Amino acid sequence: MKSKIKKLLKNFRITRSAFSYPYILFMLIFVVLPLALILINAFMVDQRLSFGNFISLVQDRASLPTLLTSLLVGLVTTITCLVVGYPVAYILAKRKSGRIIALLFILPMWVNFLIRTLSTRAMFEALGIDLGMGTVIFGMVYNFIPFMILPLHTTLSNIDKSYIEAAQDLGASPSIVFLKATLPLSIPGIISGITMVFIPTISTFAISQLLGGIYLFGDSIYSKFNHGMYGVGSVMSLIMLVFVIISNVFISKVNKGGAARNLW
Numbered sequence: 696m697k698s699k700i701k702k703l704l705k706n707f708r709i710t711r712s713a714f715s716y717p718y719i720l721f722m723l724i725f726v727v728l729p730l731a732l733i734l735i736n737a738f739m740v741d742q743r744l745s746f747g748n749f750i751s752l753v754q755d756r757a758s759l760p761t762l763l764t765s766l767l768v769g770l771v772t773t774i775t776c777l778v779v780g781y782p783v784a785y786i787l788a789k790r791k792s793g794r795i796i797a798l799l800f801i802l803p804m805w806v807n808f809l810i811r812t813l814s815t816r817a818m819f820e821a822l823g824i825d826l827g828m829g830t831v832i833f834g835m836v837y838n839f840i841p842f843m844i845l846p847l848h849t850t851l852s853n854i855d856k857s858y859i860e861a862a863q864d865l866g867a868s869p870s871i872v873f874l875k876a877t878l879p880l881s882i883p884g885i886i887s888g889i890t891m892v893f894i895p896t897i898s899t900f901a902i903s904q905l906l907g908g909i910y911l912f913g914d915s916i917y918s919k920f921n922h923g924m925y926g927v928g929s930v931m932s933l934i935m936l937v938f939v940i941i942s943n944v945f946i947s948k949v950n951k952g953g954a955a956r957n958l959w
Contacts, residue, residue, distance in 0.1 A: 850884025
């Protein structure tokens with residue numbers, strides 16, 4: 696008996712793939728299973744397969760305006776984050792201490808977003824600023840701008856300096872160097888930042904309610920599940936999933952082959 700046990704232990708080997716099993720199990724339980732339940736609930740009405748949940752969503756007059764408002768808020772937030780975040784990331788990429796300073800943008804992310812949002816609301820109330828769409832946009836930008844700066848900073852820091860030097864040796868002015876070399880090479884970071892800001896913005900909840908009483912698509916999904924309307928809420932979640940898939944496909948096509956092909 697002991698010899699058999701020793702033989703089994705001798706033949707037992709831990710391969711690298713074995714370390715992936717806990718991650719695979721985690722993904723199956725907390726990612727694949729919830730998505731499967733959402734998909735099932737979206738097509739189930741009274742325990743029968745049906746498109747009734749989709750019809751109910753279409754007939755809901757508030758759903759389409761809410762989605763359009765969410766897309767508008769997401770678009771404005773993303774553009775604002777890009778306009779503000781790109782110069783910041785560009786300056787940080789030029790400085791030796793840029794990596795350390797970039798970490799400062801991560802520090803607020805260590806605090807729960809509800810606490811940050813409540814603090815922002817308290818600041819507006821102390822200053823006597825009326826809550827509305829403007830304060831919602833400010834809160835969105837404040838919460839999501841690190842997701843724009845960090846990928847931009849990483850991309851700009853990793854740009855091969857030989858491209859910049861070659862453009863300068865050919866007599867290009869600083870503006871031409873930026874437009875013809877730096878900007879095209881930073882497109883992968885721009886696309887990543889846009890996706891990391893736009894998708895969470897249109898699907899977020901609580902921030903819009905706390906800072907302006909505005910009802911966004913994420914708030915609507917939360918409300919549907921909170922009131923037991925799992926079918927309609929699942930359909931709305933699938934719509935968000937479609938946006939995520941489309942954005943990921945777009946990113947993969949843009950990044951395919953590298954950004955160097957965009958030069959000149």
